Amino acid sequence: MEIAIIKTHLGFTQIVGDEKGISEIHVFDDEQKISKKIPDILQVAVKQIQEYFEGKRTQFDFKLNPKGTEFQQKVWQELLNIPFGKTTSYQELSIKLGDVKAIRAVANANGKNPLWIVVPCHRVIGSDGSLTGYAGGLWRKKWLLDHENPVKQQSLF
Numbered sequence: 593m594e595i596a597i598i599k600t601h602l603g604f605t606q607i608v609g610d611e612k613g614i615s616e617i618h619v620f621d622d623e624q625k626i627s628k629k630i631p632d633i634l635q636v637a638v639k640q641i642q643e644y645f646e647g648k649r650t651q652f653d654f655k656l657n658p659k660g661t662e663f664q665q666k667v668w669q670e671l672l673n674i675p676f677g678k679t680t681s682y683q684e685l686s687i688k689l690g691d692v693k694a695i696r697a698v699a700n701a702n703g704k705n706p707l708w709i710v711v712p713c714h715r716v717i718g719s720d721g722s723l724t725g726y727a728g729g730l731w732r733k734k735w736l737l738d739h740e741n742p743v744k745q746q747s748l749f
Contacts, residue, residue: 594631596638597624601645601739602732605708607634613657617641617708619728637710644709647739650676652710660704667701674715677741681719703727709736 593615596607604624608616614637630638636654643649658668670688674680680688682702686695705713708728714736718724726733 594633596627596630596634598630598638598642599626600641602728602735605641607637607641609634609637609657613655614707614710615657615659616706617710618706619708619732621729641709645739650740656707656710658706658711660701660706663697664701664704667698668705668707668711671702671705671711671713671716674712676712679715679717679737682716682724683719685716699725715740 593608593610598605598607600619603619603621604626606616606618606620606624607614610633614634617637637652640649640652640654644652658665660668666689667685670685673688682695682699683692685702686692686698689698699716702713702716703725705711705727714726714728714733716724723730723733723737
């Protein structure tokens, strides 16, 4: 596995992967040593993540290889269907996965998402529109949602 650490708007981001794809992307609060050289296998992912933060990218197209249970994989795959700038609720996600009663299991799988930002677990909110739990902190979730759907001020004239 190759590892790269870059600085983003929300902290130090670690990207882990190999020829099979990117398996982990995590953000850290504490300072990390930024990679001086990005391994070849991670360069596309690093570039696309930087473009996302620059507002130049709305989707990712590098190969993913997250590790998880069959159910987690199913949830993470469904998260990929949430469009940029849109949100869904845990209940809606559970219904799409075929079991409205699986809300807690869906929320748990969502919280174990190893591919920060790329598999957009930040786009899942409470049924009442609240910003419910987020492993990276609610302030990051709010930042990401604002970044993806900034409020446009209307002109009075």
